[in-house]
Amino acid sequence: MKRCMRIAAVLTAAALTTTACGSSGSGDGGEDGGDVNLTMTWWGNDDRAQRYNEAIEAYEAENPGVSVTTSFVDYPNYWPARATEAAGRSLPDVMQMDVSYLRQFASNGQLLDFAEVEGDGVDLSGLPDPLIPSGQVEGAQYGIPVATNAFTLFTDAAGLAQVGVELPENPTWEEYHDFLREVATAGGTTEDGQPVYGAGDYTGVFWMFIHWLNQQGIEAFTEDGELGFTQDDLETWLSSVDDLRAEGLLIPPARINQLSPLSPFDAGETTSEMTWDNFAAGYATNNPDVELELQPIPSDDPENPGLFLKPSMLFSIGANTDHPEEAAALIDYLVNDPEVGDVFGTSQGLRASSFQRDAMTMEGLDAEVAAYEESIEPLLVDSPPPPVEGFGTIEARLLEITENINYGTVSVEDAAAQWYSEAEQTLADNQ
């Protein structure tokens, strides 16, 4: 019995020491006017980590009394970790945020509204006005855009020279379709003997559809988070490439799947692709022969290509923060300081703030992307608010359904009806 008591005593002592260690370790100070310790986290790789370390060291040197503890993981694992922290009300003071998660975190009250920050807060004057709503949920600013992407039509000049086809500047949709037909019938092949196409079936890309809707003056989503377009709109869009599909002039989905995770454009098997302009660097890495050219996506009205800026990432503050002012000051520094712009270059996308962008010297591909985004600035429409919950599901579903259209297992009409009712259901479930 005595021995048992002794063991119990030892265990209790161990438990007590543990607790004591913990509480002494977590004391950040701050209340006594001393040093402030901010926690900050982002998703990314080695390269991004080095850039952040450099930027934050500079910040700490300029702001004695503030230290920043950083942490990072890869994108897919970033979100379960943040969700767990949110449940424990222990989100980091400053975190990198993605537009597709902003609404979820903000509507659960886990993020700080920047309007509630006292003091100087974050200077938004450097940001393009149409971009600012992208960080707002129900009118409150929960995210500050760091850098931007815009949709573009990429063409590969080298590939096109080989097949001897040219794309007119600022093409209409009809001109673009004619171009796709010409490339596919030109009979060009890659080094491996694969036929070269103009493009894949782009109607399955939901963002592409949103841009087309913008061109028609239709908002993709209503303010209540419901679909803003009709089933007919979707059917018109999906059937716009019917002729090309019927003649087999788009790269077949089977081939696209074989090439995955590379895109056919990476592999040089298509000569054009419409996507976000930050893909440029990836294309250049994966296909060393590519000669990239960027221009606005096709539109029947050259004054309205329906383009907008999408923040590649934002910064948010956890609602549980003890140091909102210091957190906002750090974000202000990261978003607006010209030196930080130099440190990151275009690795996060084109810097959103003109304070950073104007001070940067860019070369090669970066300069090309920057010039593109500058050229479309007068044409921009307002950035859409953060996507509704369930956006990812309906986005993936559209891609699947167009794949089935291309396999010939479903008609365009049925596909549109099926997607539309499913999407309505998904959005209703997520309300």
Place this chain on the structure above:
Amino acid sequence: MTRTTAEPGTRTVDESARTPEQHATARRSARRSRDRRHKLVFHLVTGALVVVVLYPAVWMLVSSFRPSAQIIGNVSIVPTEVTLDNFVAAFNGIGGVSFWTFFMNSTILAVGSVVGIALSSAVSAYALARIDFRGRRVWFGLMIATLLLPVHVIIIPQYIVFNNLGLVNTYWPLLIGKFLATEAFFVFLMVQFMRNLPRELDEAARIDGAGHLRIFGSIMLPLMKPALVTSSIFAFIWSWNDFLGPLLYLKDPNLYSLPIALRLYVDQTTGAANFGPQMATAVLALVPVLIFFIIFQRYIVEGVATQGLKG
């Protein structure tokens, strides 16, 4: 072998002119060739399965010596261009944290888990298997019940508790449970093992005047070696490969374990993913597990072999 059917006199022999002995020999050789054929088929099938199972591992090993750009979309396991760059990059670490830091962190966690589980589970198992205290069956039942709780149910409450204790971003949340015998699987394993040890041993010890501590330390523990080794192997491998725990509880990259570090190379959102160093780190991360398993696996076999001879 069903030899009895070949015994002379046990069968009627009128169907042929052969003597029973001849008949039996013929049957035996027929059976032997059939057995040989069965064996051949068996080995071919298992061989094919081994190829299927090992292919990804071999692919990983070969890929770790390939230039990063040639890894994805390449299913061949024949090396074309051999480079050591991936290993150089792997040893250089990530974001200013060296590979050896990750390696040490994983080692601390794994060794801590092994020690914690071996000690605490053995003591708890002794209590549940050998000491008659009130409510023993209820406690044992409750412990088994924790096995049925899905991990995902307890993640968030557990996180909140550790967060309120201020233990997040330390190794405590990952280790303390293991020192308190919360891993019911191991306790259960040891209880079952201990129940198979003859009670006469501890009764004899008790008659000689040994208390519980003495019986546990001098009689039970040495006999439990196979169970302890089995537990240690599992504890080591599970801890070494654990991803979710370190992901949730460790915030500082200097505390990250290898499985987390592995993921840092391939963030798809940050331009071109760096698969080469990831493969190299994966190969390096596998080495300790392999060594650990090779050293200790004979104890598992030994444990099973000596099981029947105890007493």
